[in-house]
Amino acid sequence: xxxxxxxxxxxxxxxxxxxxxxxxxxxxxxxxxxxxxxxxxxxxxxxxxxxxxxxxxxxxxxxxxxxxxxxxxxxxxxxxxxxxxxxxxxxxxxxxxxxxxxxxxxxxxxxxxxxxxxxxxxxxxxxxxxxxxxxxxxxxxxxxxxxxxxxxxxxxxxxxxxxxxxxxxxxxxxxxxxxxxxxxxxxxxxxxxxxxxxxxxxxxxxxxxxxxxxxxxxxx
Amino acid sequence: xxxxxxxxxxxxxxxxxxxxxxxxxxxxxxxxxxxxxxxxxxxxxxxxxxxxxxxxxxxxxxxxxxxxxxxxxxxxxxxxxxxxxxxxxxxxxxxxxxxxxxxxxxxxxxxxxxxxxxxxxxxxxxxxxxxxxxxxxxxxxxxxxxxxxxxxxxxxxxxxxxxxxxxxxxxxxxxxxxxxxxxxxxxxxxxxxxxxxxxxxxxxxxxxxxxxxxxxxxxx
Numbered sequence: 001x002x003x004x005x006x007x008x009x010x011x012x013x014x015x016x017x018x019x020x021x022x023x024x025x026x027x028x029x030x031x032x033x034x035x036x037x038x039x040x041x042x043x044x045x046x047x048x049x050x051x052x053x054x055x056x057x058x059x060x061x062x063x064x065x066x067x068x069x070x071x072x073x074x075x076x077x078x079x080x081x082x083x084x085x086x087x088x089x090x091x092x093x094x095x096x097x098x099x100x101x102x103x104x105x106x107x108x109x110x111x112x113x114x115x116x117x118x119x120x121x122x123x124x125x126x127x128x129x130x131x132x133x134x135x136x137x138x139x140x141x142x143x144x145x146x147x148x149x150x151x152x153x154x155x156x157x158x159x160x161x162x163x164x165x166x167x168x169x170x171x172x173x174x175x176x177x178x179x180x181x182x183x184x185x186x187x188x189x190x191x192x193x194x195x196x197x198x199x200x201x202x203x204x205x206x207x208x209x210x211x212x213x214x215x216x217x218x219x220x
Numbered sequence: 221x222x223x224x225x226x227x228x229x230x231x232x233x234x235x236x237x238x239x240x241x242x243x244x245x246x247x248x249x250x251x252x253x254x255x256x257x258x259x260x261x262x263x264x265x266x267x268x269x270x271x272x273x274x275x276x277x278x279x280x281x282x283x284x285x286x287x288x289x290x291x292x293x294x295x296x297x298x299x300x301x302x303x304x305x306x307x308x309x310x311x312x313x314x315x316x317x318x319x320x321x322x323x324x325x326x327x328x329x330x331x332x333x334x335x336x337x338x339x340x341x342x343x344x345x346x347x348x349x350x351x352x353x354x355x356x357x358x359x360x361x362x363x364x365x366x367x368x369x370x371x372x373x374x375x376x377x378x379x380x381x382x383x384x385x386x387x388x389x390x391x392x393x394x395x396x397x398x399x400x401x402x403x404x405x406x407x408x409x410x411x412x413x414x415x416x417x418x419x420x421x422x423x424x425x426x427x428x429x430x431x432x433x434x435x436x437x438x439x440x
Contacts, residue, residue, distance in 0.1 A: 012241050012253070013240070013241075014239040014240070014241075014255060016236035016239065018239060019234040019236065019238060019239055019368055020233070020234070021232055021233075021234075021279065028286070030282045030285075030286075031278065031282065032274070032275055032278035032279050032281075032282050033232070033275070033279060033282075034279050034282035034283050034286070034365065035234060035279075035283065035365055035368050038282070038283040038286045038287075038361055038365060039282070039286045041286070041288075042288075043288050054252070055252055055253070058251065058252035058427065058431075059241065059252050059253060059254050059255075061252075061427060061430070061431045062250045062251065062252050062253075062254035062258070062259070062427070063254050063255065063258040064430075065250075065424050065425070065427065065430060066248070066250075066254070066258045066259045066261070066424060067258075067360055068261075068262075068263050068360070068363060068374075068375055070375070070377040070398075071377075072422045072423075074424060074425050074430065076430060077430055077431075077432070077436070078430060078431045078432070079431075079432045079433075079434065079435060079436060080431070080432075080433060080434075081433070081434055085434075087433070087434035087435075090434075128377075129377060130352075130356075130377055130397065130398060132350070132352040132353045132356065133352045133353065133355055133356035133359070133397050133398060134356055135353055135356060136350075136352065136353035136354055136355060136356025136357040136358075136359070136360070137356040137357065137359055137360035137363075138356075138360070139353070139356070139357055139360075140287055140288070140356070140357035140358070140359075140360035140361050140364075141258055141360050141364070143288060143357075144360075144361070144364065145254065145255055145258060148239055148255050154288075155288055155290070157290040157291075157348075157349060157350055167435075168432075168434070168435045168436055169435040169436045169437075169438070170436055171436055174436070177350065177353050178290075178350060178353060202292050203292075204285050204286060204292075204294060205285070205294050207278065207281060207282070207285065210281070210284075210285060210294065210296060210297055210298060211278075211281045211297075211298045211299075211300070212297070212298070212299045212300075212388075213299075213300060213301070213307070214299065214300075214301055214305075214307035214310075214388075215299060215307075215387070215388045215389040216297070216299060216388055216389045216390055216391055216394070217389075218389070
């Protein structure tokens with residue numbers, strides 16, 4: 001399996017090795033073996049920008065669609081733009097200069113928003129207290145499905161949320177959460193030198209820094 | 221594959237069928253084929269409460285650990301309690317009466333919190349604007365790894381967050397996000413009749429209600 005590009009074709013058959021439990025990959029280690037899928041996924045910036053087929057892009061949205069949410073409120077909303085369209089240029093315009101420099105090469109840009117207000121199964125108007133949290137669950141599902149299909153994603157906080165809100169005609173009550181770049185992974189050499197140095201899987205805190213038995217330690 | 225209990229043993233070898241693209245399972249349908257993993261996962265309440273081995277519980281935390289986050293800030297924190305411990309009884313006490321009635325049978329309860337403040341790679345004190353969103357990404361990763369290993373999870377918003385905050389000794393600045401029940405799936409018959417009726421995969425909005433090209437529609 002070529003770690004850089006495990007799916008040179010647009011394969012719709014994920015590699016079964018991706019769910020095998022592993023302890024190490026690409027400089028990352030797990031203290032307890034974990035499915036490769038989770039540890040092998042990383043947010044690259046080098047992007048080929050090749051056209052993304054419907055059956056890939058919409059598989060990502062399906063994965064997101066089936067994420068869990070409080071009261072099944074499904075607060076997530078996705079607005080996408082494909083490279084080469086006027087909408088894509090508009091989306092690139094929301095981004096910080098730093099993010100524009102690489103995300104302009106994405107195959108698609110996706111804005112993720114959340115709608116806290118929902119109607120319960122019993123027909124009551126309610127407001128979810130966990131709409132951002134739930135939208136994050138949908139985002140991870142999208143990212144993992146992309147990884148399974150050989151595509152890469154990178155979420156961005158570096159954009160003008162007010163510009164984006166107006167630019168995508170977001171209804172009142174909708175919160176702009178993040179923007180996502182989607183593509184096949186490109187070659188690091190296409191990035192500026194400062195970004196080339198960051199083009200690798202990043203590290204994580206130790207389990208002991210994020211997982212506690214019974215209670216947070218006093219010195220946390 | 222027995223959909224109710226695909227892993228009667230504590231298998232550490234996920235079923236490769238779980239990443240195959242499918243269009244339908246257990247009354248759920250996808251408009252575009254999606255990896256079974258995402259559509260097959262659902263949040264059951266019937267729980268066997270059997271002991272959860274370390275290599276399972278900590279595989280879930282590893283999956284969460286490798287979720288993406290803004291500036292790699294890793295805002296997620298997990299506090300867990302295993303069934304049969306005083307900590308577990310304390311955790312059950314945070315829950316609403318409705319959730320207590322079934323979640324008392326979980327193998328473990330996990331509180332998810334987030335810490336927005338972080339120190340950047342350059343040593344700057346920063347505050348993430350997407351810590352709840354990122355914690356949700358970690359939660360989805362945990363839930364999907366559980367599903368791959370034949371365990372079930374259900375997140376709860378129905379608990380007393382202030383009681384939980386004090387009960388787990390949460391530091392200032394930590395936000396309590398959700399509580400999670402983890403177990404092997406039990407038999408629906410162990411639930412009260414009202415909950416038995418809900419013990420099945422729930423439906424989702426149509427793709428056209430959550431995914432838009434270029435902008436939200438005017439009537440959204």
